[in-house]
Amino acid sequence: MTRRIVGPFNRVEGDLEVTLDIDAGQVVAAYVNSPLYRGFEQILQGKQPADALVLVPRICGICSVAQSAAAALALADAAGIAPPANGRHAANLTLAAENLADHLTHFYLFFMPDFAREEYRSRRWYHGAVERFRATVGSAPNEVLPARARFMQAMGLLAGKWPHTLAVQPGGSTRPLQSSEIFRLHRILREFRAFLEKTTFGGPLEDFATLASRDRLDAWRGQARDGDLRRFLDIADDLDLWRLGRGTDRFMSFGCYALEEGRLFPPGVWHEGRLHALDVGGITEDTAHSWYAAIGRPQHPADGGTLPVAEKDGAYSWCKSPRLGGQVVETGALARQAVAGHPLVRDLIAAGGGSVAARVVARLLEIALVLPRMETWLNQIVPGEPWCIPSQPADETAGVGLIEAARGSLGHWLTVRRGRIHNYQIIAPTTWNFSPRDAAGQPGALEQALAGLPVGADDPLPAAIHHVVRSFDPCMVCTVH
Amino acid sequence: MNLLWLQSGGCGGCTLSWLGSEQGSLFRLLADEGINILWHPSLSEACLDDARELIARCADGRQPVDVLCIEGSLLRGPRGSGGFHRFGGGTKPMVDWVRQIAGRAKHVVAIGSCSAWGGITAAGMNPTDACGLQYDGEAAGGLLGPEFRDPGGLPVINVAGCPPHPDWITETLAALAHGRLGAAQLDDLGRPRFYADQLVHHGCPRNEYYEFKASAEKHSDQGCLMEHLGCGGTQAHADCNQRLWNGEGSCLRGGYACIRCTEPGFEEPGHAFESTPKVAGIPIGLPADMPKAWFIALAALSKSATPARVRENATADHQLRAPSVKRVKK
Numbered sequence: 173m174t175r176r177i178v179g180p181f182n183r184v185e186g187d188l189e190v191t192l193d194i195d196a197g198q199v200v201a202a203y204v205n206s207p208l209y210r211g212f213e214q215i216l217q218g219k220q221p222a223d224a225l226v227l228v229p230r231i232c233g234i235c236s237v238a239q240s241a242a243a244a245l246a247l248a249d250a251a252g253i254a255p256p257a258n259g260r261h262a263a264n265l266t267l268a269a270e271n272l273a274d275h276l277t278h279f280y281l282f283f284m285p286d287f288a289r290e291e292y293r294s295r296r297w298y299h300g301a302v303e304r305f306r307a308t309v310g311s312a313p314n315e316v317l318p319a320r321a322r323f324m325q326a327m328g329l330l331a332g333k334w335p336h337t338l339a340v341q342p343g344g345s346t347r348p349l350q351s352s353e354i355f356r357l358h359r360i361l362r363e364f365r366a367f368l369e370k371t372t373f374g375g376p377l378e379d380f381a382t383l384a385s386r387d388r389l390d391a392w393r394g395q396a397r398d399g400d401l402r403r404f405l406d407i408a409d410d411l412d413l414w415r416l417g418r419g420t421d422r423f424m425s426f427g428c429y430a431l432e433e434g435r436l437f438p439p440g441v442w443h444e445g446r447l448h449a450l451d452v453g454g455i456t457e458d459t460a461h462s463w464y465a466a467i468g469r470p471q472h473p474a475d476g477g478t479l480p481v482a483e484k485d486g487a488y489s490w491c492k493s494p495r496l497g498g499q500v501v502e503t504g505a506l507a508r509q510a511v512a513g514h515p516l517v518r519d520l521i522a523a524g525g526g527s528v529a530a531r532v533v534a535r536l537l538e539i540a541l542v543l544p545r546m547e548t549w550l551n552q553i554v555p556g557e558p559w560c561i562p563s564q565p566a567d568e569t570a571g572v573g574l575i576e577a578a579r580g581s582l583g584h585w586l587t588v589r590r591g592r593i594h595n596y597q598i599i600a601p602t603t604w605n606f607s608p609r610d611a612a613g614q615p616g617a618l619e620q621a622l623a624g625l626p627v628g629a630d631d632p633l634p635a636a637i638h639h640v641v642r643s644f645d646p647c648m649v650c651t652v653h
Numbered sequence: 654m655n656l657l658w659l660q661s662g663g664c665g666g667c668t669l670s671w672l673g674s675e676q677g678s679l680f681r682l683l684a685d686e687g688i689n690i691l692w693h694p695s696l697s698e699a700c701l702d703d704a705r706e707l708i709a710r711c712a713d714g715r716q717p718v719d720v721l722c723i724e725g726s727l728l729r730g731p732r733g734s735g736g737f738h739r740f741g742g743g744t745k746p747m748v749d750w751v752r753q754i755a756g757r758a759k760h761v762v763a764i765g766s767c768s769a770w771g772g773i774t775a776a777g778m779n780p781t782d783a784c785g786l787q788y789d790g791e792a793a794g795g796l797l798g799p800e801f802r803d804p805g806g807l808p809v810i811n812v813a814g815c816p817p818h819p820d821w822i823t824e825t826l827a828a829l830a831h832g833r834l835g836a837a838q839l840d841d842l843g844r845p846r847f848y849a850d851q852l853v854h855h856g857c858p859r860n861e862y863y864e865f866k867a868s869a870e871k872h873s874d875q876g877c878l879m880e881h882l883g884c885g886g887t888q889a890h891a892d893c894n895q896r897l898w899n900g901e902g903s904c905l906r907g908g909y910a911c912i913r914c915t916e917p918g919f920e921e922p923g924h925a926f927e928s929t930p931k932v933a934g935i936p937i938g939l940p941a942d943m944p945k946a947w948f949i950a951l952a953a954l955s956k957s958a959t960p961a962r963v964r965e966n967a968t969a970d971h972q973l974r975a976p977s978v979k980r981v982k983k
Binding site: 177178179180181182183185186187188189205207208209210211214215216217218219220222223225226227230231232233234236277281282285286288289306307308309313314315317318320321322324325326327328329330331332333334335336337338339341343344345346347348350356480482490555556558559560562632633638649 | 660661662663664665666667668669670672673674675677678679680681690694695696697698699700701702704705726728731732734736737738739740741742743773774776777778779780781783815816871872873875897898899900901902903904905906907908909910912914925926927970971972
């Protein structure tokens with residue numbers, strides 16, 4: 173058996189390294205390492221609770237608003253308040269703008285460039301992929317950046333700027349919108365829709381959003397006009413990305429986008445073709461293979477702690493190992509849509525489980541589903557009605573904020589004592605997906621997805637490994653925070 | 654001009670902000686200005702051994718580097734080992750790579766307040782012993798030391814901000830590419846003066862409220878954010894309200910305080926970020942260059958002269974009173 177340490181993986185937001193044990197030309201075990209520690213949970217201790225709103229978005233430059241939203245929810249929970257309707261619509265619009273921009277960034281800047289690798293020179297689609305998707309010089313990234321920047325002007329109006337806003341507050345939004353801003357936001361959403369329908373989907377968003385099965389997806393492709401999604405599906409079939417990178421097939425979502433009642437995408441767990449309730453009390457974080465002092469048994473995050481140790485036997489990552497009821501789960505757009513009951517996603521999972529192709533399709537599906545919702549939320553705003561209610565958490569209190577970032581479930585657990593943050597624990601999406609082994613030896617979701625892949629001991633690392641790693645849209649800066 | 658970009662103890666938000674550039678495609682803009690990205694962790698195709706090989710060549714001089722951009726704090730811990738960030742795939746701490754390449758690069762640019770001063774990562778107990786390239790908070794020093802100069806005699810160029818505006822980054826790089834950035838173009842803290850010689854206050858749309866000290870009392874109010882809600886825009890060096898963010902935004906336009914994110918030590922203001930510390934009802938942080946006695950006198954005067962329209966609108970989330978219409982008498 174040979175051991176290979178491979179890194180840095182780039183185009184993953186942050187630093188990532190993977191150790192592969194290889195035997196007979198395939199991965200027998202993978203160990204995923206996050207080689208960067210920053211210590212936000214330690215930094216937050218002793219701060220005034222509201223200061224979390226400044227600190228936590230800076231955990232992550234790509235899911236900054238999701239971090240803000242989780243903190244705002246935790247603070248609102250601690251104070252026992254909820255935003256007024258305008259505040260709720262603004263929070264939804266802001267989170268949706270980030271999540272959709274992230275999906276687009278992932279597809280065009282992080283994921284697709286791997287198909288322009290030399291390894292694929294003999295494929296019929298290779299030259300097209302190079303022209304369209306090659307990093308920085310391809311025609312697609314150069315079309316997408318200006319369209320994305322125009323779309324992000326929604327953030328200028330809703331949140332002052334992106335990343336790192338303070339507009340998302342426990343009581344609502346600091347930014348009242350009047351009719352002129354609503355008009356301009358409407359133009360931004362409509363222009364983004366036009367871009368997506370021309371460039372990415374090659375047709376109306378609703379045609380794609382309402383596909384109910386893999387067969388319908390294939391039929392939709394058959395009407396091909398154009399569009400980068402069809403280009404991807406073509407490649408996905410040729411390389412059979414529908415069976416690559418299967419993980420745990422236990423999918424979790426915390427749910428997101430607050431409605432008057434419940435959430436647009438509800439929380440839950442999808443496993444073996446059945447929907448299960450999310451048992452938040454069953455979440456634990458294990459540090460058996462992480463560089464942290466163990467505090468007895470794995471802890472629920474409300475009682476958890478973070479104390480880094482430089483040397484520890486058996487440890488190989490700064491990432492902890494979160495588990496749900498002791499189980500490894502996968503989180504992300506695929507999980508979110510499976511839990512929310514989208515028939516296409518459930519059909520894809522029934523056929524091939526979590527796969528590289530299914531994860532990518534689920535992300536684009538979510539763009540097609542959510543942009544029309546943004547148009548609706550914008551329409552529901554009533555200028556002159558309240559945007560934000562004041563809040564002050566009690567001196568002794570606790571709160572939980574559960575939300576979905578683009579790349580999956582994000583949770584903040586806050587305890588306040590004597591008016592200061594006593595404990596603040598964060599579990600980010602990639603902490604779930606890229607966790608190391610737990611005390612029971614269960615590998616994390618990516619570690620499971622990499623096992624069995626063909627790879628030589630000395631050859632260049634196959635592109636397939638890159639596809640699997642990036643199919644999770646990892647955010648390593650969040651993972652360890 | 655070639656450019657090597659490395660990230661360490663940060664959130665990647667400077668790069669994400671940069672990608673929001675509104676000058677057409679950022680990639681085409683860079684090429685057009687003669688800037689060639691050798692490697693960028695979020696944008697380049699090369700990774701794993703190819704990336705490591707390139708970085709090694711930059712470190713030993715086989716690959717000359719014109720501009721080294723560092724995003725994120727430099728993590729010296731634990732116990733001076735740099736072990737809180739190893740560059741993936743090897744054993745060497747990132748701080749060692751940065752020291753080596755900075756010693757050879759023609760210019761070194763700190764992208765964002767983390768790599769300029771230490772930034773948010775250095776907040777609280779600073780668990781990772783984070784610092785900037787040439788500053789440790791307000792103190793000169795940092796990873797490279799106060800004496801560091803590039804071969805042309807420049808200190809580290811600090812494109813401070815959390816994050817920096819996309820154009821602060823691009824304009825700095827373009828000025829370097831065209832040989833237009835010298836010591837005279839940097840302020841006392843190494844920040845490019847084209848944006849650091851302004852105050853965030855300049856161009857603030859809440860200016861009428863500021864003039865009359867008609868203050869917001871709670872989030873979503875339209876009034877001035879200085880008196881109660883922690884705004885440091887009258888002291889913070891940046892052109893945020895002239896060069897707007899994401900179209901037409903800025904922190905103040907977004908309805909929340911300027912937290913002075915371009916300034917060293919902003920991460921520990923000594924009070925809650927969104928509240929204004931006061932002594933005897935007077936905010937402690939006065940506007941830049943404003944004599945205290947005059948500020949107090951003018952504030953008292955302007956408060957007593959506040960028009961009812963301004964006073965009422967200041968604490969509302971929409972306009973209660975429009976400016977009156979005056980007809981010319983005929």
